[in-house]
Amino acid sequence: MNRVRLAGLLALLPATALAGGPEPFEYEPVGSLLDGSGEGAVDDTVYAPGMRFPMEDGPAFANSQVYMHGGYLGPGGGQCDAENYAYPWRDNYCEIRSWAMPLCPAGQGHQGQDIRPATCDDGVHWNVSTTDGTVTNIGSYSVYVTAADGTRFDWLHGTGNVVASGQTVSRGERINRVSNEFGTAATTIHTHFNLKQDVAGIGFVFVSPYTSLVASYQELFGLVGAGDGAIESTDCAAIEGWAWDDSNPDIAVDVQLVFGGPLDGANPVVQVTADRNRQDLCETLGSCEHGFSVEAPLSLRDGQAHPIHAYAVQGGRTANELESSPLLFQCEAPAVPPGVRRQISSPEIVSAWNIEPFWDVATVDDARIAAIDVDRDFPQQPVLVLSDADEGTVWLMDPGYRRLMGSEDVAAAWGLSLSDAEVWPASVLDDVPIGTPVRAARFLLRGSDGILYAIDDAQCALTEDGQLDPDCNAGGDETGGGGAEDGGGPNDGDADDGVGTVGPDTDGTGGPNADGSSGDDGCGCRSSSTPTPVWAMALVGLVFIRRERFFPGG
Amino acid sequence: MSRIVAWPDSTTRNTTAYESLDTAARRNVDDAPVPVLVPDDPKLLASAIVTTGTHWAAVATAAAGQHVSIQMSGQAKVYPHIKAAQGTYEVRGHAAFVTHNEGVWVASWIENGVAYNIELECADLKDVACQDSAAVVALAETLRFVGGRGEVQQ
Structure with a gap:
């Protein structure tokens, strides 16, 4: 039985070409920084599952401002160089900086992800809210929006704010336009995007936004993947089922289980690979290694009925809901030992x-x-x-x-x-x-x-x-x-x-x-x-x- | 996971700072699920905007080209792969992280059982307050408790 990590995981494939996006979308793996720009955080946790992509339209290009063309440590050339506006995306959370970042391997580094808009034009492309939330701060060149769960989303270097501190915003609502604002200075045309959360053991800290950006970008452009299967049973010990991609049966499909509701960012998500041998699938599918089994979460054993939605995902693509999903999980609390x-x-x-x-x-x-x-x-x-x-x-x-x-x-x-x-x-x-x-x-x-x-x-x-x-x-x-x-x-x-x-x-x-x-x-x-x-x-x-x-x- | 808030005694509440807030800000302080800290600078108090959520509160204010943002959280996210760590600064008597990026100075620490975070952003990057960590740390030391819905009555 698998025990998998909570919080929304996404299997990211390096430089994976996907159909259906603004053009074939490719991205380097999380934590893979440009050579010489530091050590990235290899952390596939999607810290903001279900968030909307923070720009209104695409394409958009996540990469380094400092170490690419037009950056002061870059290879030369201008910020509008075509290489800056091309895939693959590149993580630059934890890129070399000199101040504390406890989640970076070096203990210091860049706090967020730089994202260039579709074109190298100032004040044209919109930043939009990733979530329903409240504008909790507007600085000289920053806007912060805090979601109900306390996650804070930051847009830096924008211009022409159309929101104000204290107001509520809706997911997708316009905030400002992508620019190069940096107080009395200027930077390249981009949005520096942060995710900040209160994390146990540390307190407030900037967490990696990269995987959340990849997932939200794929969602925005409907990069729907293949995959089929079913969630079949839940008992008080395990949740089981199967999933596969009939066009590619040799590949193990990942399954996301969402507890308490659909995959909308508000419910706990776990991911498991459907790669268990199930003899009953051999005849039906002609391929056996497609079962999954996940230990039942103890917190849901409260006598109440909890819907469990199951989705097949492959190559990080947006999920397909499996047959029989949602299934209800209902178990009494376990006996409390003496003490x-x-x-x-x-x-x-x-x-x-x-x-x-x-x-x-x-x-x-x-x-x-x-x-x-x-x-x-x-x-x-x-x-x-x-x-x-x-x-x-x-x-x-x-x-x-x-x-x-x-x-x-x-x-x-x-x-x-x-x-x-x-x-x-x-x-x-x-x-x-x-x-x-x-x-x-x-x-x-x-x-x-x-x-x-x-x-x-x-x-x-x-x-x-x-x-x-x-x-x-x-x-x-x-x-x-x-x-x-x-x-x-x-x-x-x-x-x-x-x-x-x-x-x-x-x-x-x-x-x-x-x-x-x-x-x-x-x-x-x-x-x-x-x-x-x-x-x-x-x-x-x-x-x-x-x-x-x-x-x-x- | 909810943090267990250790509400300060009402005797520690700074009524002068509280009364310097506008009506909307005071109302949100009263409704805050965590102890609200605000700077004691009258100019920052006068323009302070207080917002709240189910488990959090925030303060945004500015004066003289310096923008101050404060977050307070009563609910932490638990990520088993993230191990506990302590910052190497001391802020308000607590271990704190101090960081700086994109010109914004940030200090974060845990006090009253609550996670706090203060940020200082200068409109002019050459502003002396944004040249090093001293100003944001000093600003944190000026924070005063002004209330919250769980305030302990003395």
Whole structure:
């Protein structure tokens, strides 16, 4: 079964000639910048699926202003050189610039995409709104439009604005004309087009517009592709079907699944390649490798009916809707495992833990959530560590506790990898109390207020000297967590080993007890006024060092 | 994914700045889903246009050839392939990214649980305010909380 990325993906083919456009349309792949102009971002995410192309008419030519004819680092010649007004398109997001751009491979670069209009004429061709939205700023040479979802679209260097700050605009509504305005200076005749979004883990940032521009250009000119097939079944585990191009059965067709409505930019989109072997297709189609199967998103398992539209796409062309589309997906929420709930309090934490809310977070009714005890907030970021005296045991640092990360499978279930573990001094690590092993699978949920929680084990309270309450048994993950196989770390069942233990260890494993007595025994668990022992101060220092390494100051 | 807004206490609300906004701007501040920050410069306040969406607010204003744009977001998009990163500047006590392209200076940071972004665009590219990052950072430091619909009453 495939697990695919959310947000609207488009398979971009390099220099693909397509029929039906203003002329055969060709484009270089995303991230492929002109030689010597920097390293592009190879990112096929369509950040603004469904947007309209930002110029009223075509053809239009996305390429570099600086490194092509007429640019100050170009090969010479004037800006109206025919090569500037020809396909293929060329990405120039992340082109060499000297200021911070966190999504560029170099950490700095060009913020958007330069687009030339159909002809090298100033003030003739219209820029138009990509979306229904609000004009949120007009500068000397810029216009910003913000969509309902918060995505901001920027047009720079235009002239003759016919919109005003604060007004609403409709998709396709005229904004101004393509020009060379640059305050009191001038640039070449083009539109510098930006997409800006609030992205988890970063905040406001310019994201790559290139794939969104390709998709919108193809849509504008009706570059309809081939492809046929059907969406056949949905159960609570998977969504399945098939698709192919009968004129070219050797090519695997991509399928876009749109959840909640049609392909209009407002609904989540995932893309999967229909390349699975299906024996039942062999006779029917004379070709077998055309099936697809996608894991059902956990967030849609809320008892409600969700339409799923399916489209065949090929070569990045506009999609054809498959037979039986839309199909209804209706599943009850999965059972919530026992435990406490820990709030995941910001998008930055979601990003740090590699959580994909659409796929990973169950939608649970508010009453069920309210019945689950609230515990400490979920850790800000995953920190996996090894002791320099025992590099065979990986721990997850959960503030106040270290918790056994029992295997690579367990780590993977949490979106982590054991290879990311850092080596810490045993003198520091051994003093950190041991909590329950990390659960074998993560379970995340949210209710109608949108607040995310992880279901986890309560941990034992700490004593005044920062160790575990010896009378406490925090229990743990009854499904495993990996601790039962290797003794749960340094504590092999001996309560006097000086590192604390999870609780009475009746089966001698140090992990969950074989008789299932790992559940809550009502110890009262963690105190809200946890003391700050010496080891905790040392941890703060180590975490600080770690952050310095990943985020060097400047 | 919605950001959890930490609404500032009403005692921190700058009523002088709020009352310097025109009626339409004040109405939109009152309706904003996130804490609204505005510059404290009276000239910028007088011309400020405030807009709002379900999860965002924005301020646009200008004076003396300097255009200021502020965005505030209470809803982040989650892209699993984008890893967390922190900017190397400090703005209003928070790690911030500062960037510059096409003549526009930009600072972005997270405060009150909300993503903020301020941009400074000079009509004259030779304007001293657009020669380096100092002006946009200084401008960010002048931002004052003027309200929002979730404001915490003291």
